Amino acid sequence: xxxxxxxxxxxxxxxxxxxxxxxxxxxxxxxxxxxxxxxxxxxxxxxxxxxxxxxxxxxxxxxxxxxxxxxxxxxxxxxxxxxxxxxxxxxxxxxxxxxxxxxxxxxxxxxxxxxxxxxxxxxxxxxxxxxxxxxxxxxxxxxxxxxxxxxxxxxxxxxxxxxxxxxxxxxxxxxxxxxxxx
Numbered sequence: 001x002x003x004x005x006x007x008x009x010x011x012x013x014x015x016x017x018x019x020x021x022x023x024x025x026x027x028x029x030x031x032x033x034x035x036x037x038x039x040x041x042x043x044x045x046x047x048x049x050x051x052x053x054x055x056x057x058x059x060x061x062x063x064x065x066x067x068x069x070x071x072x073x074x075x076x077x078x079x080x081x082x083x084x085x086x087x088x089x090x091x092x093x094x095x096x097x098x099x100x101x102x103x104x105x106x107x108x109x110x111x112x113x114x115x116x117x118x119x120x121x122x123x124x125x126x127x128x129x130x131x132x133x134x135x136x137x138x139x140x141x142x143x144x145x146x147x148x149x150x151x152x153x154x155x156x157x158x159x160x161x162x163x164x165x166x167x168x169x170x171x172x173x174x175x176x177x178x179x180x181x182x
């Protein structure tokens with residue numbers, strides 16, 4: 001194994017050590033992955049952003065698209081690191097002006113996301129960023145919004161992926177990367 005891989009594995013282990021598991025939150029049977037300790041440690045947070053930047057493998061986005069709310073944290077920092085613009089995708093009623101809206105299914109019910117209709121130019125290269133990939137509903141809805149805007153999807157980037165939920169099976173429109181898998 002190369003020194004670069006050893007260093008990368010050590011950096012990922014460091015980031016993972018700052019993710020706290022909260023059992024039975026928000027309901028019994030769920031082991032919530034809490035990123036607040038990661039955000040509260042400057043070195044670990046910087047390492048997470050650096051790892052995400054290194055992981056996109058030369059796909060240079062013009063825009064990082066972050067979904068409400070934790071996607072804003074990682075997405076904005078990554079946009080700064082990469083010299084890209086940042087586009088927020090929000091819950092309904094949070095963005096002023098004309099928006100595209102997309103409903104998506106949750107385990108119990110539906111939700112929706114919105115993006116400004118003039119957020120980017122047709123053909124703009126985008127990367128969707130969020131803290132966690134679970135079922136993929138939020139990411140797929142965000143992708144749907146970007147397709148309506150005519151964006152070119154370079155991929156999805158997540159800090160954490162819950163592999164047992166098999167979201168990747170439903171996200172074949174672009175490459176998916178994640179730093180830490182559970």
